[in-house]
Amino acid sequence: MAENSLNAVDPEIAELIRAEERRQADTVKLIASENYVSKAVLEATGTVLTNKYSEGYPGKRYYEGQQVIDQIETIAIERAKAVFGVNHANVQPYSGSPANLAIYMAFLKPGDTVLGMGLPFGGHLTHGWSVSATGKWFNPVRYGVRKDTGRIDMDEVRALALEHRPKLIFCGGTAIPRTIDFPAFAEIAREVDAVLAADIAHIAGLIAGGAHPSPVGYADVISTTTHKTLRGPRGAMLMATSDEHATALNKAVFPGLQGGPHNHTTAAIAVALREASQPEFKAYAAQVVKNAKALAEELASRGFDLVSGGTDNHLILMDLTPKGVGGKPAAQALDRAGLETNYNAVPFDTRKPFDPSGIRIGTPSVTSRGMGEAEMRQIGAWMDEVVTAVAKGDAEDVIARVHNEVSELTAKFPAPGLS
C-alpha cells in the first residue's frame, strides 16, 4: 500500500467508500435521477485537474497556467455542441440548481415573473418553488397537470402565460413521465415574448441518444445536469442557439454566480459526452425507454396506479394510495429488500411532502447494468410483493426473501465503474 494512499491516510473514509461501492453493487438502483458512470468518467473525475484555478473561459482567464485546461474545456464545449446540435455550450455550472439560477441571472431582475411547473406536479425546486431562492426572489406562477390525464395541460400553460406575461418560462422537470411538447411551449413563449428554458436534466441522455425529441430549435436556452441519463459526473451545462443568449448565460455563470470551474468535472463531462456520441449510447437510450415501459406494464397489471397511466421516458411515478400504504414506508421497505427508490409527491397529493403518497422510479441505472425487459418484469413482481406485504403489516419474511433474490440478480449484472 502506498504510504500516501487513501487507505493509509484515512482508512475510515476509505472503508466507507468501499462500503458504498458494495451497497451500489448489491442494490437494484431504481432512482430515476441516478446512474452508474463508466470507469473512464470516474478516472477523469479523480485527477490533478482539481488542483487548478481557471476563472474565466478558454483563451480569456484570470490565472496563468491554462495551457492544458483550455484544451480540456474547449473539447468539452465542442462535444456538447456536437451531441446536442447547439451553437453554444457552457460546461462550467457546478450542478443543475446553479445552472438554473444562472438563467434567472441572465434574463430576469428580482421580482420578475417566472412560469414553471409546480413541484408537486413534477417541476423542480428551481422552477420557482416557494422554498427555493427562485421562488423567494422572483414572482413565480405555476402550472400543473390535468387531474383526469396526469399530463401537462397546455391550455392552462397558455392561459397563465397570457394572464401573467412571464419573462421566463421553464419546461421540463423532475418527475414527468411523459414527452415534453417543446414546440407547444415555444409557441406560447413566443406569444408572450418570454424566454423559454428547457430543463432537460432528466432526459438529456435520452435526447443525446435519440430516444426523446430535442428542444433545439424551440427553446431559447437549455439547461441540464450531466449525472442522470447522460451518465456523466455530477455537473451541469447550459446551451443556446443564439449568440445573444449565449453571451448572457456565460456572463451569468462567471462572474455572475461562480468563481473557478471544477476542471476535473469538466474533463469527466468531456469523457461522458464522448461516450454519449457512440452508437452504443443510442442503443442504451432506447433500452432505457423499453425497460421503463416493461416495468410500467408489469406494475400496472399488478394494480399500481401510475400517474398518467404509464411512461414515455425513463421514469415512472406511482400513487400508492390504492395499495393502502404511503410512499415513505413503501420506499423504506423496498430499500431493505435491495430495491432503491425515492418517495415522491404525486399530483394533487393530500399528504405532506416528507410523507407523500407516491414513489418515483426509473430505469437508467438498471439499463447501464445490462438488464432488459425480463428483469424489469421480475423487479415489478418483487415491488408488488414487498408493497403488498407492507400494507398487510407483515413484511419481514418477504423483505428477507426478496433481498436474497435481488442479490442473485445483481451478481449476474455487474455495474459499470465498480470493481
Ligand SMILES: Cc1ncc(COP(=O)(O)O)c(C=O)c1O
Ligand atoms: C429537472 C431538474 N433540474 C435541476 C435539477 C437540479 O440539479 P442538482 O441536484 O444537480 O442541483 C434537478 C435535480 O434533480 C432536476 O431534476
